[in-house]
Amino acid sequence: MLSLVAGPTDIVPLDPLEAAVLVTTSPPPGAWGSGLSGFWEDGRGLWFVSDTGSTHAGEIYLVHLDGKAVRVGYRMTYSIRGLAQAPDEGLEVLAYDPGYDKWFKTHLPVMDEVGPIHTEGQPGDVVLADRYLWCSWGPGGSSASVSSYSYPTSHSNGVEHTFTGTASGSGNPALFDAGLVSGHRCLWCLDKGSGSLLHYDATARTEGPAARTSLGSGVRLAGYSVKLGLFVAVRRDTTRTPNVDQLYVYANEPVAASISAPSFSPAPARGGSSLLSSRVLGTLAEPCAGRNVAFTVSSGSLESSVTATDSEGYARTRWFGPTDGAPQGATATATLTE
Amino acid sequence: MGLKRSFLATSRVPYERWPGGPPTSVWEAYNTYLIKTPRRYQEEPYSYSQGRLGVLWTRSEVTPWSTTTVNVLAAMNIVDWPGWAVTRWKFDGQLGRYLERANFSNMGNVATAIGRGFSYEPSGWVWAFGSDYVLHDAVVLDESTMSFDSSLGQILSSDFLTRDGGAVGGFQDMAVDRAADRLFARWTMNNRGQVSIYRLSTKTWLADIYAPNETAGIVLTHDGFVYLLDVADWILCYDFDGSLYNAFKNPRRENFPGGFCYGWDKFYKRLLFLGGVANATDGASRLRIRAYYPVPEAAILTPPIPRDVPRVGRSVVFVSHLAGEGAEPLGGRPAVYTGAASGVAVSDSGGDYELPVTPSAAGGATLSLSSDAPVTVPDPAEADEVIQGETLIADWIVPQNMQNFGPGGAVIPFTVRVSGAVAGALTMNVYPFTTGGGGSDFTGSGSNPADLEATLSLIPAKWWLFATVTDSLGHHGYSQRIAVYVGGASPDPPDTDGSAHGDFLVAWALPVPGAAEPAQPSTFIAQLTVTGAAPGVLQLTVNATFVNPVLSPVFSGSGSDPQNLSVAGGLHPQSWLVTAIVHDAGGNMGQTNTIAISVS
Numbered sequence: 001m002l003s004l005v006a007g008p009t010d011i012v013p014l015d016p017l018e019a020a021v022l023v024t025t026s027p028p029p030g031a032w033g034s035g036l037s038g039f040w041e042d043g044r045g046l047w048f049v050s051d052t053g054s055t056h057a058g059e060i061y062l063v064h065l066d067g068k069a070v071r072v073g074y075r076m077t078y079s080i081r082g083l084a085q086a087p088d089e090g091l092e093v094l095a096y097d098p099g100y101d102k103w104f105k106t107h108l109p110v111m112d113e114v115g116p117i118h119t120e121g122q123p124g125d126v127v128l129a130d131r132y133l134w135c136s137w138g139p140g141g142s143s144a145s146v147s148s149y150s151y152p153t154s155h156s157n158g159v160e161h162t163f164t165g166t167a168s169g170s171g172n173p174a175l176f177d178a179g180l181v182s183g184h185r186c187l188w189c190l191d192k193g194s195g196s197l198l199h200y201d202a203t204a205r206t207e208g209p210a211a212r213t214s215l216g217s218g219v220r221l222a223g224y225s226v227k228l229g230l231f232v233a234v235r236r237d238t239t240r241t242p243n244v245d246q247l248y249v250y251a252n253e254p255v256a257a258s259i260s261a262p263s264f265s266p267a268p269a270r271g272g273s274s275l276l277s278s279r280v281l282g283t284l285a286e287p288c289a290g291r292n293v294a295f296t297v298s299s300g301s302l303e304s305s306v307t308a309t310d311s312e313g314y315a316r317t318r319w320f321g322p323t324d325g326a327p328q329g330a331t332a333t334a335t336l337t338e
Numbered sequence: 339m340g341l342k343r344s345f346l347a348t349s350r351v352p353y354e355r356w357p358g359g360p361p362t363s364v365w366e367a368y369n370t371y372l373i374k375t376p377r378r379y380q381e382e383p384y385s386y387s388q389g390r391l392g393v394l395w396t397r398s399e400v401t402p403w404s405t406t407t408v409n410v411l412a413a414m415n416i417v418d419w420p421g422w423a424v425t426r427w428k429f430d431g432q433l434g435r436y437l438e439r440a441n442f443s444n445m446g447n448v449a450t451a452i453g454r455g456f457s458y459e460p461s462g463w464v465w466a467f468g469s470d471y472v473l474h475d476a477v478v479l480d481e482s483t484m485s486f487d488s489s490l491g492q493i494l495s496s497d498f499l500t501r502d503g504g505a506v507g508g509f510q511d512m513a514v515d516r517a518a519d520r521l522f523a524r525w526t527m528n529n530r531g532q533v534s535i536y537r538l539s540t541k542t543w544l545a546d547i548y549a550p551n552e553t554a555g556i557v558l559t560h561d562g563f564v565y566l567l568d569v570a571d572w573i574l575c576y577d578f579d580g581s582l583y584n585a586f587k588n589p590r591r592e593n594f595p596g597g598f599c600y601g602w603d604k605f606y607k608r609l610l611f612l613g614g615v616a617n618a619t620d621g622a623s624r625l626r627i628r629a630y631y632p633v634p635e636a637a638i639l640t641p642p643i644p645r646d647v648p649r650v651g652r653s654v655v656f657v658s659h660l661a662g663e664g665a666e667p668l669g670g671r672p673a674v675y676t677g678a679a680s681g682v683a684v685s686d687s688g689g690d691y692e693l694p695v696t697p698s699a700a701g702g703a704t705l706s707l708s709s710d711a712p713v714t715v716p717d718p719a720e721a722d723e724v725i726q727g728e729t730l731i732a733d734w735i736v737p738q739n740m741q742n743f744g745p746g747g748a749v750i751p752f753t754v755r756v757s758g759a760v761a762g763a764l765t766m767n768v769y770p771f772t773t774g775g776g777g778s779d780f781t782g783s784g785s786n787p788a789d790l791e792a793t794l795s796l797i798p799a800k801w802w803l804f805a806t807v808t809d810s811l812g813h814h815g816y817s818q819r820i821a822v823y824v825g826g827a828s829p830d831p832p833d834t835d836g837s838a839h840g841d842f843l844v845a846w847a848l849p850v851p852g853a854a855e856p857a858q859p860s861t862f863i864a865q866l867t868v869t870g871a872a873p874g875v876l877q878l879t880v881n882a883t884f885v886n887p888v889l890s891p892v893f894s895g896s897g898s899d900p901q902n903l904s905v906a907g908g909l910h911p912q913s914w915l916v917t918a919i920v921h922d923a924g925g926n927m928g929q930t931n932t933i934a935i936s937v938s
Contacts, residue, residue: 006643014637014663015587043667043688045659059550062665065657066640070665071550072585227688228657229645251646290652338649338700 001214001283002197002231003253008246009067011234013055021061021069022051023221023234023245039085039176040223045070046232046247047083048221053242065232067247084126085177123147124172130185132157134202136175138166144173144189146200160205163189163198173198179226181209192219197231211286213254220245254282256291262332264319268300272321276302278334280313287313292338298331306337341573341588344608345629347434351410351427351612353381353623354439382623384413384422385614386596390555393456393464394601394610394627396431406431406605408627410612411456411464411479426481431605434627442485457513458601460560463491467509476512493521497541500527501534513556513564514538520578522556522564531568535580545580554597560604567600572664573609573632586632586664603629636671637663642705648697656693658707660685672710678703685709732756732766732807732817735789754790754805754817762810766790770801770822796822 013021023038038048045062052058056071060083063069123135131151137159138144145162149155178186184203190196195215199208215222221234231250236243258281264274276295280288293315294306303318310316315334322330385391392412399407407428414423424442429435457465457476466486467476478491493514498506498521507526511533514521521536528534531549533556536542549568557565563583566574571588596614603610608629615624642656660668667689674682679695686692695705735753754766790807805817 003647005645005647006641043690044665045661064638064640064659064661064665065643066638068638068640070638070661070663072665228690230643230657249643251644253647290646292649 001195001216001255001257002250003255004248005230005251006065006249008235008237008248011063011067011069011245011247013061014068014070018055018071020242021054021056021071021245022236022243024049024051024058038083038221038223040225040232041085042225042227046221046223046234048234049083063234063247065247065249084175085128123175125175127175127177127187129177130202132202134175134187136173136189138163138173138191143167144191144196144198146175146187146189146202148202160202161200161207163200163207166191166196166198174222176222176224177226178208178210178224184208186210188224190215190219190222192222193217195219211254211284213282213284213286215248215250253290254284254286254288256280256288256336257283259293259334259336262295262334264330264332268319268321268330270321271323274319274321275316276319276332277314277316280309280315280336287311289313291315291336294335294337296333296335300330341609341630342633343628344606344631345434345603345610345627347408347429347627349429349434349436349626350623351625351627352436352439353621354425354441380417380621381414381423382617383596383614383625384415387415389413389597390455391594391597391599391612391614393458394599394612395458395462395464396601396603396605396610397462398605399428399431401430401432401435401437403430403435404432406603407437408434408603408610410627429627431603455509455511455555457511457556458558459513460515460558460602460604461517465491465493465512465514467512476509476514491516493538495523495525498523498525498534498536499541499543500525501543501546506534511553511556513558515558515578518562518578522558524553524556533566535578547574547576547580549574555600557600557602557609559602559607565600565602565609575632584632584664584666586635586662586666607631634668635662636660636668636709638665639707639709642675642691642693642707644695648695650697650700653694653696656695656705658691658693660689660691660709673707674710675705675707677705679705683707732805732815734803734805734817734820752792752794752803752805754792754807756790756807756809756815759807759809759813759815760811764790764807764809766792766805766807768792768794768803768805770794770796770803 011021011023013019038046040046045064048061048063050057050059050061050071060072061069062072123137125136127134128151133149133151135147135149136144137147143162143164144166145159147159148157150157174190174192176188176190178188178199180186181201184201186208187200187202189198189200191198195217197213197215199210199212200206201208215231215233218235219233220236223232224230225232229252231252233248233250234245235248236245260279260281262276262278264276266272266274268274276297278293278295280291280293282288287309289309289311291309291313292306293309295302295315295317296305297319300319300321303320305317307315307317319330319332383391392410395409397407397409398405401407408431410427410429412425414425415421416423425439426441427439428437430437455467456479457467459465464479464481465476466479475495476493477486477488479485480487480490493512495506495508500506504527506523506528509523510526510528511524512522516538519538521538522533523536524530524533528546529548530552533547533549533553535544535547537544547566549566550572551568551570553566554569555567557567559565562578564576564578566572566576568574573586573588575584577583594613595616598611598613601610601612602608606629608631611628611630612625613628615626618624638659638661640659642658645655645657646652648654658673660671660673662668667685667687669685669687669689671685672682673685673691674680675691675693678697679693681693683691683693691707691709693705693707697703733755735755752768754768756764756766792805794803801822802819803822804819807815807817
């Protein structure tokens, strides 16, 4: 579970003439998939299509980190079910129209056609990058997976990767750009029902290096800022009438949930030296890096009593065994200081 | 983005006034609804009722003050036949002083302009386009002859297809640059905010662009940019291939009652703007041309958010975002932050600030950010001076219509209140007439614009009166026409019973049943109910005419029953307008409404 650093903040229209704006995540029956709701664009904000009940339903908005939503695009001739991302095409948005079975690449509010690109089924979300249209799958409790189509030839490359041990929620996972990691295109795959967040290396076509984590449940829409390293998520507050969508901002840093008992390697011995280590993990066993751990020992001395965890969540220090007549052995305690 | 005003025309867009002052003939003022104000035929922009306001452009022309002019072309609504006109005004391009105006002389072509829009081509041509079932095309306006001339340029909508290969219908909005080989069109088959871009020579569809709302004009610049305006005051800037450069809202938007239009000043590189403004109380035009430079303007500054979880001793970067009203990021803007940390930051190209903070203690802290970004600068106070003298308002202070002014020959005072006049002497002419003749029976003068008084001596009859006023600068005004009833020869006796009746009689309802289409020859019976009469004999006169509104007595009668006063007379086969006038014993008078009767 990632760390919440801001929010929840009500999403409200910037224009006072627009009384309400709600985020669409559930297209009408028969529409395309259950995702395609939006994404984050650095320098602009969170793109989405407004829901029924909004002052301008079915139109395109941008929401900023303070929850201010700006209506930026008129409802197109084509019935747009959702927006997706094309980070490296000199474009901003992909939009899908189920009525015409076409994908559009758009630099809103300019519209141009990508396609048509036909897919065998209804992906949860797509990202157009590196001359591929990446699609996410996995409705009905099946495992989340990613497939791709060559762009612009529409050639299907089939399912590239299945995230083992996952069981997506009621809808297809969302997919959004995670940027380039060591030259590899990476994507985030989000099960919006459970909030599970999976990292995918689209270049190597394997699960990415980042650990599996979560944004928490109830997410209607999410995005990731490659530039800022922040996740944004939208949840609906149904306790209020009318309902209000709220923005949550998460740092790419899991919440620490456990710290392991410190261990000596090798076993402590009088006059000896051992490496004393402890590991900090999140609820999904994500390593927690950069956390300060304080060590205390019943005998002997420490090279450093407080050390920070590394990228794997390990905090390490060196223990020096007593050389006087102290009892054989030692007891160590590790404490997460903050 | 916002708009910073850089130009405000000195002169307003004037309505046409009566040439040479007010008419002296009663007949010219006969249909006074035509000359409610000195605006000739109550001229005002056609867009005040429907359609677009017009089009703006600049030209290289030598004026007494500069070398450029700003031009306005608009369809006008007038009450004179045929009810419309197309007018071009010219203003100095530096100061905005009014220079001249010209009207279309080709009335047949004027008719085709109504309901259309106008568009200006950067090369110097004005186009008119329409979308009704007849006029699907766009035609060039020949400014030298003020007429439409398809030989100079014509674009047939039937030559184009939508992005999906369908018929386009007609133009809802358009702009063309033949030198750049581009056509921008919102077709009737497009969505309201959808503009299609074509290569004009090959009729090839290139792209579609979308405004958030219905388009309200497409303005092309001389250097290859498109400003797309919509009804909610979004201003979207593209290049000629449809790539978006900027999108922002006009922060000065307001409700323009007659719509608005934009144009491009190619000399000073600014957006020209003309917004509809309600007429002044005296009917004068308040339209005035403005020009703006688009400037960056902040509308959103998000609170700082940490990129990592803040902890004691840990350096954490907070981020904040600066954007305009169109969500466009604003880069290069300095900001000062204070609180948990302090310093100066500058927004990057994405509009983001990065604020490093190293908390020194656990617990909450405040981080405040203040950006040095421009916001909307109010327009300089506009001296909306009193538009005095353009149109004087002359209002009768006496009650209008159905007023008994007693016996004929008496001195009857009238007072006219004048407003809008400049200080100085005023003159007033009062014109009474009964059967179409008339003239100036009174000429007076005064220096008090509040009240001008006149006295008349009129014989017993129903009179029509109107007054003209002129101030010291030669500006004119008109009163509304009023009806005045002058009673019989005997003096109007005072009411003896102390009741309040008698000043106005209220007479209702002609005709009796069956009189709608009486056969000829017929005995026409007028029957009415009178209220407010003094006790005694009532005198009834029925006037009938087929030339409105000069009524001639046709028969008369008397009675004492105010509930059933009737009189009979004959009418020839004709469509008649009939009015009844009643007098009571106190000499007071009333009048029915006028009804139409057809005698077969």
